[in-house]
Amino acid sequence: MGLLKAGAGALGGVLADQWREFFYCESLDTDTLVAKGEKRTGKRSSNTKGSDNIISNGSIISVNEGQSMIIVESGKIVEFCAEAGEFVYDNSTEPSIFCGNLGESIKQSFAQVGKRFTFGGEPGKDQRVYYFNTKEITGNKFGTSSPVPFRVTIDESMNYKLSVDLRCNGVYSYKIADPVMFYTNVSGNVEYVYSRSEID
Numbered sequence: 291m292g293l294l295k296a297g298a299g300a301l302g303g304v305l306a307d308q309w310r311e312f313f314y315c316e317s318l319d320t321d322t323l324v325a326k327g328e329k330r331t332g333k334r335s336s337n338t339k340g341s342d343n344i345i346s347n348g349s350i351i352s353v354n355e356g357q358s359m360i361i362v363e364s365g366k367i368v369e370f371c372a373e374a375g376e377f378v379y380d381n382s383t384e385p386s387i388f389c390g391n392l393g394e395s396i397k398q399s400f401a402q403v404g405k406r407f408t409f410g411g412e413p414g415k416d417q418r419v420y421y422f423n424t425k426e427i428t429g430n431k432f433g434t435s436s437p438v439p440f441r442v443t444i445d446e447s448m449n450y451k452l453s454v455d456l457r458c459n460g461v462y463s464y465k466i467a468d469p470v471m472f473y474t475n476v477s478g479n480v481e482y483v484y485s486r487s488e489i490d
Contacts, residue, residue: 311349315421318357320429323466324477324484327351327359327419345417351377356425358469362479363417367470372424420480422469427486433459 313327345361353359353374361369361379371377437455444450466472477484 311346313345313349313351313419315352315354315357315359317354318421318423318425320423320425320427321485321487322483323423323427323486323489324473324480325421325423326480326482327421345379345419347380349379351379351419353377353421356423358422358424360420360422360469360473361417362420362473365416365479367473370470372469418479420473422466422472424466424469426463426465428461428463430462430464430486430490431459432462433457 312330314330315325315327318325351359351361351371353371353376355374357374358370358372359377360367360371369377369379434457437457440454440456442452442454444452476489
């Protein structure tokens, strides 16, 4: 009975993931550095059973000004886009009969059914879209909470010492210049958002 359920799940999952998706990210505020992309769905959408972390071949990913985007597949960065506009993901390992050569897409889809069957009907991969805030993040404050004592010996023969309490504060800004490096070394996989409070 488990084999039949896995077979039905594999076939149903592959068919549900045939639809091309549209990924987008709302405006990123100054507190959000990284956000996971969302599939646009509405009341008329018939693709309610597609896998959350699967991006079908031919899907469109919208990138706004002041943002950049990466696609991560099974932990590895496979695509990067820093230009505003629409990005068509046509190198996906998840086939779609709505993109490319129909005959070839059907063959690849049946191959996917076999692969999913071996994973109990679920996809054996994870694909995600991440958006990065590439605008300059301003208004970051720094400073000492209390004065720092600083002692200097001015004349050793007279044993004359000067003691000064130093205090500093100011405002700085920063910008994510290399989103790939930021993802690799700082944020990593993000469930929903990665905010600047995690860096501060």
